[in-house]
Structures are given as structure tokens and as C-alpha cells.
Amino acid sequence: MTTNDPTQPIPGVYLFDGKMAKKGYGLNKMCFSFNEQSARDAFNKDPDAYCAKYGLTDKQIKAIHERDIIGLLQQGGSIYYVAKFAGLLKLNMQDIGAIQSGQSLEEFKAMLVRRGSGEV
Numbered sequence: 001m002t003t004n005d006p007t008q009p010i011p012g013v014y015l016f017d018g019k020m021a022k023k024g025y026g027l028n029k030m031c032f033s034f035n036e037q038s039a040r041d042a043f044n045k046d047p048d049a050y051c052a053k054y055g056l057t058d059k060q061i062k063a064i065h066e067r068d069i070i071g072l073l074q075q076g077g078s079i080y081y082v083a084k085f086a087g088l089l090k091l092n093m094q095d096i097g098a099i100q101s102g103q104s105l106e107e108f109k110a111m112l113v114r115r116g117s118g119e120v
Contacts, residue, residue: 013100014073014074016078016079020076021076021078022076023075023076024060024075024076024077024078025076026054026055026056026057026060027054027056027060027072027075027076027077027081027082028076028077028078028081028082029054030043030050030051030053030054030056031077031081031082031083031084031085032081032084033054034084034085034087034088035084040088043088044088047064047065048061051064057075059071059075060072060075060076060077063075064085067089069082069085069086069091069096069099069100070099070100072085073100079096082096083096094108094109094112097112
């Protein structure tokens with residue numbers, strides 16, 4: 001049995017392929033811009049104008065407004081770029097992992113510790 005079979009989805013994981021990259025181009029470009037403080041300031045000042053600057057779709061804008069990390073991934077967001085947006089929300093990668101896996105942050109951290117120690 002292979003774990004790289006794209007027809008066997010992993011719960012909480014969204015395949016980021018060429019189609020999704022095209023779908024999320026503006027979203028990912030916007031999220032990448034958050035590397036700069038001036039971009040974060042501009043977004044916080046007027047999120048709608050900032051989203052419009054990057055041509056986000058209505059569904060992407062809705063996910064931004066709702067702070068919906070999973071929705072952003074479903075709308076073509078790459079986890080590497082969406083993490084930049086999550087940073088604006090004071091979320092880190094463990095927070096995102098917990099959201100993706102449907103666990104509390106404490107449960108997710110405990111699972112990481114178990115798996116790191118060889119337990120399943």
C-alpha cells in the first residue's frame with residue numbers, strides 16, 4: 001500500500017496541484033506579501049481593499065473575513081502562504097495542524113509528542 005496515492009485523500013489535507021495553484025494564485029500572492037510589515041499594516045487598515053488589490057474571489061474573501069484557514073486551503077491556498085495570513089491571527093503551525101485534524105491544540109500537541117516518541 002502506498003501513501004503517495006493522490007486518489008486516497010488524507011483527512012484535513014487538500015491536494016495542492018496545478019489546478020489549485022491557478023485557483024489560489026492571487027490569494028497566495030497576497031499571503032506572501034505579509035512578509036512585509038507595510039503589507040500587514042495595509043491589510044489590517046482595509047482588508048477588503050487589500051483583497052481587491054490581489055483579485056481574490058468572493059469565496060476567498062469570505063474565508064478571509066471568517067478567518068477560515070480550511071476554507072482558504074479549499075480555495076487554492078498553499079499552506080506555506082496561508083501560514084503567513086494565520087500569523088496575522090496569532091496562529092502558528094501547531095494551531096493550523098490542530099484545525100486541520102479537528103483536534104484541540106492540546107490534543108494535537110500530545111499526538112505530536114506520542115508520534116515523536118514512536119507511539120501511535
